[in-house]
Amino acid sequence: MSDAYLALEDGRVIEARGRAPGRTRGELVFTTAYTGYEESLTDPSYEEQVLTFSYPLIGNYGVREERFESDRVHPRAAIAHEFTEDVVEWLAAEDVPAIDHIDTRDLVTSIREEGAMKCGIAVGDDVTPEDAKAELAECKGMSEHVDIGKRVTTVEHTTYGDGDTDVALVDCGAKMSIVESLVERDATVHVLPYDTTPEELAAVDPDLLFISNGPGDPANFEAAQELVEEYVGEVPIAGICLGQQVVARALGGTTEKMDFGHRGVNQPVRDLDSGKVVMTTQNHGYTVGEPGDELDVKQVNVNDGTAEGLANDELDVITRQYHPEAHPGPHDSLGFFDDVLAMTSESHHVVADD
Numbered sequence: 001m002s003d004a005y006l007a008l009e010d011g012r013v014i015e016a017r018g019r020a021p022g023r024t025r026g027e028l029v030f031t032t033a034y035t036g037y038e039e040s041l042t043d044p045s046y047e048e049q050v051l052t053f054s055y056p057l058i059g060n061y062g063v064r065e066e067r068f069e070s071d072r073v074h075p076r077a078a079i080a081h082e083f084t085e086d087v088v089e090w091l092a093a094e095d096v097p098a099i100d101h102i103d104t105r106d107l108v109t110s111i112r113e114e115g116a117m118k119c120g121i122a123v124g125d126d127v128t129p130e131d132a133k134a135e136l137a138e139c140k141g142m143s144e145h146v147d148i149g150k151r152v153t154t155v156e157h158t159t160y161g162d163g164d165t166d167v168a169l170v171d172c173g174a175k176m177s178i179v180e181s182l183v184e185r186d187a188t189v190h191v192l193p194y195d196t197t198p199e200e201l202a203a204v205d206p207d208l209l210f211i212s213n214g215p216g217d218p219a220n221f222e223a224a225q226e227l228v229e230e231y232v233g234e235v236p237i238a239g240i241c242l243g244q245q246v247v248a249r250a251l252g253g254t255t256e257k258m259d260f261g262h263r264g265v266n267q268p269v270r271d272l273d274s275g276k277v278v279m280t281t282q283n284h285g286y287t288v289g290e291p292g293d294e295l296d297v298k299q300v301n302v303n304d305g306t307a308e309g310l311a312n313d314e315l316d317v318i319t320r321q322y323h324p325e326a327h328p329g330p331h332d333s334l335g336f337f338d339d340v341l342a343m344t345s346e347s348h349h350v351v352a353d354d
């Protein structure tokens, strides 16, 4: 008898080694990142998902809080070929089930072929395959988590930094390194709840509206969408990942679910103006389908052509589907934050019009 079972939507039940106990369920996804497990496990965008690491050994450089992207682990469970004790202790302390000694190559191949799928996990001394199947039976699809923003957002307006530019960061599940990237560039960052109203935003009087990354279906972030609809053309607007999706939806575009998404640290992105390719960190399961009439696609994924960067230069809107904050991952695209803040400078349009 095993002490851990993984039940998949395709009907299989896989035996594993239990590392951190518990029973749970979620959308089974994988990341190909070979580093950055602390950042991935604390990324709020993994809420309601079960994260499989395709890299075989996870935990080989310890667990350090300064690398965390938020104050807790967000995936509902974690899977690797082998976790170190450090990671197991951390996940157990956070009540996040973990399993290893599993053929992650086979699991990842299944997700690539069949798409991200629901799963159930049961870990403990007396668990049975039926326990994992019972969890699977309770698993909802990502779009059904209509209140997902509430579980990852800040509860109140919190301010970071003391710079000249006031950025309103709508926290749909923001990674801390987005805040840090802005503060480092002399911004005061007002982190606001995901359901901030246009009136509440007016009280902040920001120089820039920034919609963060976040979990689940962007269609479930209607309040943030309304902010973009209200403020477009009034203040510059930026967005990362879920932020790009919300901005696109607000400006007449569409979003759609991908088969298995992009999660990793070596996703190539081509800038259509310069022709330059950069390597990027990614974590998303939805993508912008039609950008709508207001936005131009400025960057695309080299592998599958999906929209990676959108902009409207007249309206001062610029978004990225990937993570320029680069935690974990390459620093190639950090300049995005300079471009975003440049939209707030008084000379911006004078220079642009010349």
Ligand SMILES: NC(=O)CC[C@H](N)C(=O)O
Residues within 6 Å of the ligand: 045, 212, 213, 214, 215, 216, 217, 218, 240, 241, 242, 243, 283, 284, 285, 286, 287
């Ligand atoms: N990292 C993110 O912001 C992810 C956005 C969205 N939840 C998606 O999966 O596509």
